[in-house]
Amino acid sequence: MTTHPAWVQSWIDNYGDEVPFRFLVGEADGQVRGIALLTAGIEQKYGPFPVKTLHVGTAGEALQGTIKVEYNRLLVEPEYSQAFLDGLVNTIKNDTSWEVFHLDGFADNDLKPWEASFPNAAIRYRDSLYFDFEEAREKNSDVISQLGKSTRSNIRRRIKKLGNLETDWATNLTQGAEIFEELVDLHQQRWNATGEPGAFANPKFLNFQRQLIVQLIAEEKLVLFRVRDDSKTVGCLMLLVDQNRMLDYLSGFESFEEYPSIGLITHYLCMEEALKRGFSAYDFLVGEKQHKNNLSTHCNQLCWLTFNRPSLKTKTVKTYRKMKRFLQGTSVTQ
Incomplete structure (x- = not known):
């Protein structure tokens, strides 16, 4: 549903004026084989810090008013899925505008092909x-x-x-x-x-x-x-x-x-x-x-993947979270 033309068009008509977006199109033999919507998130945070985020699909809106996309996926012909994914990942990694990359609400099977391209990414699993x-x-x-x-x-x-x-x-x-x-x-x-x-x-x-x-x-x-x-x-x-x-x-x-x-x-x-x-x-x-x-x-199971580019912001948040877990563990032990 999240790749249905009506869903995407409605999202663009209502959120596209505030959430920057673009389409990546994959072609082979002169025909379109896959299309992905990439969005730049607004009012996004990592810990206490505002961050520039990149999302695949109809995501990246401000929390108040988000459509909460679930069962997100790529729109691509099955035989071209790996080639399209490779091209999409290459484009994402070469885009220097983002600090945090998100895959929002993917089914666990649809997320697996992405995992090798973003090692050490944090993945949150939720039951559906x-x-x-x-x-x-x-x-x-x-x-x-x-x-x-x-x-x-x-x-x-x-x-x-x-x-x-x-x-x-x-x-x-x-x-x-x-x-x-x-x-x-x-x-x-x-x-x-x-x-x-x-x-x-x-x-x-x-x-x-x-x-x-x-x-x-x-x-x-x-x-x-x-x-x-x-x-x-x-x-x-x-x-x-x-x-x-x-x-x-x-x-x-x-x-x-x-x-x-x-x-x-x-x-x-x-x-x-x-x-x-x-x-x-x-x-x-x-x-x-x-x-x-x-x-x-x-x-x-639906999954939310978060991949952080190394930066002072992300290092600070990770250090704080490790320290918090350590102190909580020390408190429990005592």
Whole structure:
């Protein structure tokens, strides 16, 4: 999804005015074989120091308003992947403008070809939990039967107590836009109630999503799903579709005090419908939330690689971190 033309175009339209970017194009036999987006990060830091960063793909935005790219990858024909990667790495290493190089949100298998080119890079691994629909079909099973006993009990109890739940799966732009605006309202209400601005307070982030909906919903590359309780919207989801996998991207829910476990219930109902519609998996992406553990059956790993060019800034931060670990270890020993 992160290399889909609509995703990249929406990112450029909304972030390209503040994040410098360029494309590297690989050609063979007079034809384009691979394209990579390179971006220069803004407001990036290494420790306490501001640094100049270089990123591959739609990344490098300021933290407030970032789209948090996950399942990032190169867009290249398979038979040209190594040659394109070699050329891309050579270009990156010869670019003297950056101090820190980042690969953001790559799947572990997609990251492996990069590792030899950036030895001693720091790599952060994060779990991306998912439910395997294909496995459920092989077992001729529904979703709930594949979940843990306590989760099954909780879902059945909550649905029985709510009673009159209705669901909508957007099939056109008008319905999708309506669900999205409800999602935004619910999301903002919950975050504002805790004193936080909420993701959609950033107009670039909000417009990025609206543009995606217009371009992707007709291609069935984006799903907007809604749960109502007696005509009151209590949960909304926006999911991306990447190689027939559903990616849990954005959500908005009513107050958990008024509707306990409504996030769990909304995802569960969407999953049962997605199973019927032939999707292969339901991926919750990174982030530690209880409903992800409750509703998942498998796990992928996404990776964030950071490679620092030797400089006074990076040496200072590394020395400080080593000293901090040493002092913490000494304290524990004592």
